Amino acid sequence: MLIGEVARRSGVSARMLRHYEALGLVRPTGRTVGGYREYSLADIRQIFHVEGLRSLGLSLSQIRRALEDPGFTPANLVGDLIRKTEQRLNRERELLERLRTVDAAEPSGWQDVLRIVELLHGLGSPNAARRQQAILAPAEDVPAPVELLAQAVLAESDPNVAGALRWALARASGDGVASVASGMSSDVVEVRRRAVAALAELPGDEATAALTDALEDADPTVRRHAALALAARGETRAVPALVGTVVEGPNDVEAAELLGTLARDTRWTDRIMNALIHELTAHSANSAVRVRLTQALGELPGSIALDMLQQLARDDDRAVAFTASALVEMFAEQPDEGTGTAQISNG
Template structure:
């Protein structure tokens, strides 16, 4: 088979076939009477093998080694190709993300582009101090998405605080990405997302936190509840009471419950929720003491009646706590 016929059959240019021959990848041994190269069926099969290996990303040198080495093991080659391909995809993904951030910033000229690139590089620096300076710099035309992305991935607590401040300064612009962060598969990312949300004093952020009360991650629920309590959202009460029971930031939870007791109706509803946690023989003494202490911050008749009953409780530490709280209430004007 002549070189032109082989080129058409294999989908390879004549020039490339000659290049393969110059590298020793193909060695057509036959010649026609007129002196033209003549390829055998084995030569054609080898060309197909070369093209198949090239399609996997191998260099021509690696292709030659793979075809000529009798001890060649495909598993080793494929594992190496997977590793290199993943590294290439990671590099390309980072480049794509950077280009998207630049596009979102809406640069007016190359100066804007260079400033955006400089900030993105600073946010991705391996030095925490440089990342912190970047977070505290004026945002300008830089897309808030870059700040949110950095905040969701920042492990250093000092830099993370600066990034949360920067995201909060941008207002509601970063909320869509933060909402995605709440559903991230990694717990640390979910925690960073909710911590960013609690620092954004915006109705839309409060709405996301209210939705987070039903989140599958208990840490997200608790962080949201503490902030919602301070913002006067009554839906946070069940989670806050559970935090008192579970001794999870129970002092802060009790303070949030007290902040929610803004009127008689709210106070009675909160007192009833705390009293409900006191009932039952299986409730441990430390739990009952924490609930009694939480009742101390709740005004109104419902809480006072509960404390009066607890003052004669069989659990002496609970009774002493309730007695002391009642004494303080009697002194109030």
């Protein structure tokens, strides 16, 4: 079969077939009387072997080695090809995400594109200070894409950079709630913690709904931050988690203050006080927990907790009695205030 016919049937150009011959990959078995290359069936099979190996990403030199060396073992080479292909795919995915980010920002010209790419480079820096600078000093007149900020805040481990990202996200135009809330479904607890911290700083009903769902999270830190954020928005659904925060700490002081604020709603006053009293009984052997609960009672409005505090002032636990006595004295000095009491030091 002549070279033109081989090229037509194999899909390999005549030029490439000559290149294969020059490299010694596929040499035609014979020549015609006129000197034209003539390929046998074995030669054509060799062409398809070369093309098959090329489709796996092997270079022509690697193909020559594989075909000429009878002792060649493909395992290492194939493993190397897999690693290189994965790296290439990762680069392609990164490029795709970068293009989508630029497209989502709806740039009006190439100058806008260049500024967004500059921000992408800054956020991708291994240097935390460089990432923070990219967030706090964005390119002039080019708002940071919300989707980009949301992705960055879920991935950022440096607390200072994460704070800057949340600040920028809360002030960015557009709705980043859905993108941030997607982090709540992550199997990685750190991602969920970053997501709830960002949601706490985003306004609106969607953020509130996402925070409410976070009250059911398996991680106590996620639940605690969701409860604090919801209570700050006046959401009484956070009450059980706030009581739990007073019991467990940390953030018990903040939780107690928020319980005091929510208890101003008369529909919740008795329920909050009864919940705190219930925990006092349940943790009768834990002095530190009972001190925190006593301080939380002192945050309730009016004098509704005064009788209970007077009982606790005679408690067998000296730390509890001291805290309750101090609170009773404060009520006596400010009979009309009844809320927002200072936390008592047991020192």
